Amino acid sequence: MELFFAIFFSFPVIIFSTLLTLCVLYWLVAAIGILHIDCLDVDFDGIDASPSTGLGGLLLKWGFNEVPMTLIITLISLFGWIFSYLCLRYILIHFITISWLYYLAGIIIFTISFIIATYLTAKVIKPIRPFFNKMGSLNSHKTLLGQVVVIRSSVVNEQKGEAFYEDGGAGLILQVRADSRYLFQRGDKAVLLSYDSVSNSYEIINESDFMENIK
Known part of the structure; x- marks a missing residue:
């Protein structure tokens, strides 16, 4: 020993x-x-x-x-x-x-x-x-739309950004993009609005704008 x-x-x-x-x-x-x-x-x-x-x-x-x-x-x-x-x-x-x-x-x-x-x-x-x-397919892109994510990167803009989605298990790290009018910081919450298959990323908006859009 x-x-x-x-x-x-x-x-x-x-x-x-x-x-x-x-x-x-x-x-x-x-x-x-x-x-x-x-x-x-x-x-x-x-x-x-x-x-x-x-x-x-x-x-x-x-x-x-x-x-x-x-x-x-x-x-x-x-x-x-x-x-x-x-x-x-x-x-x-x-x-x-x-x-x-x-x-x-x-x-x-x-x-x-x-x-x-x-x-x-x-x-x-x-x-x-x-x-x-197969596990990844359970979380298809369409089912994630409208879900709340937490920003994990220091910058989110039209070219780069990352967010974490809590799925009740290990969680998912997603590539996200945001319009220039949004200033997201690490730890902020956002909503997945749409998915772009070309860049494999999601467009996000803040929760208040999302709630206004669905009213």
């Missing part, structure tokens, strides 16, 4: 150990409902999400765009931890004793572990992607 913990807290295993520990805590906290499922999400407004380049192209290539990012991070952390642990346990600590050479080998092992973990994660999620697609 002492050897296990020694390796657990050694470089490069400690990187995956930290990620995996955070993932386990995240799932435990999310399971008991203390935090929303999106509490660890990052605002990706400025990241290239086109289907052929940037982050969007990478996600599409590996099929990660169809599966919750939290699951992907958890699997990569798990596979990376297993591979790096085995390398450290049976190779690194037995054959490399020079300090600088140890850390150089550790960097190489970490890189290889990450690549292998990403590849294995892509293979594991491939057969379960249809399940998440």
Whole structure:
């Protein structure tokens, strides 16, 4: 057991150990409902999400765009931890004793572990992607129109913006757009008015204007 913990807290295993520990805590906290499922999400407004380049192209290539990012991070952390642990346990600590050479080998092992973990994660999620697609279809675009969402991005305009929809489960993060006359801030509530399939986004208005329109 002492050897296990020694390796657990050694470089490069400690990187995956930290990620995996955070993932386990995240799932435990999310399971008991203390935090929303999106509490660890990052605002990706400025990241290239086109289907052929940037982050969007990478996600599409590996099929990660169809599966919750939290699951992907958890699997990569798990596979990376297993591979790096085995390398450290049976190779690194037995054959490399020079300090600088140890850390150089550790960097190489970490890189290889990450690549292998990403590849294995892509293979594991491939057969379960249809399940998440089916879950997504339950929240069709038409059923969401008229629903109240909470703004989660710092800016919402005609080009970018994000909002969170509480569906009673994990919740949904939606791309939203607003007319220039509206000045939404993070935490404000808005109503989904229409859906644009081209940009995969919803037009939103504030609640008061929506109530006036339906009168």
